[in-house]
Amino acid sequence: MEANKELIAACGLYCGACRKYLSDKCLGCHENVKATWCKIRSCVEGRGYHTCAECSKNVNECKIYSNFIGKIFAFLFKSDCPACIRYIRDHGEHAFAEEMTKRKCQTIKRK
Template identity: 80%
Template sequence: MEKIEANKELIAACGFYCGACRKYLADKCAGCHDNEKATWCKIRSCVRSHDFHTCAECHKDVAKCKIYFNFIGKIFAFLFNSDRAACIRYIEEHGEQAFAEEMTKRKCQTIKRK
């Protein structure tokens, strides 16, 4: 079985880790940053407009960000049982590479809600 390497470039703008996504691993998705079809994602658009890699680089508290907690984001949180804000906090505290390594080790796209 092929070992999957952690790659901080595969962290989505919102904190999902594309490197553990089945669609990405099956070459059915380019990942957040390279997926030109993802123009619908307001978080991705905001991050790109500020020349950030993720929301972790923003000076705003992610818990208070209206763009981050939009309707689509709430649906994703429900569907994936995801605590994306916890992902952003992890990145802020430990860095992108540590987050990529943790998600690769867990084989998860996101930190799960408790």
């Protein structure tokens, strides 16, 4: 599996390590035009960004990013998407894609 920054979802998840994506059952965040239900994706696309990391808002204070569904997802999968966004801001998208590819993970895990 090769790292690809284009496979970083708007919220900071890495589609390149997702079982559904890898088994061709999902197109990934940016290519999935049916994902109109995702408000984060809609916001990012509407602003012309690739991920929330490009926005000046703190993701923990953003009402679109820190929503109820996201909190449930984070709890169930022990995911720390804000940590993914911070990693992207600090190191860049390519470094994040490489790190997630190396870890074989979609997200940075909560401790």
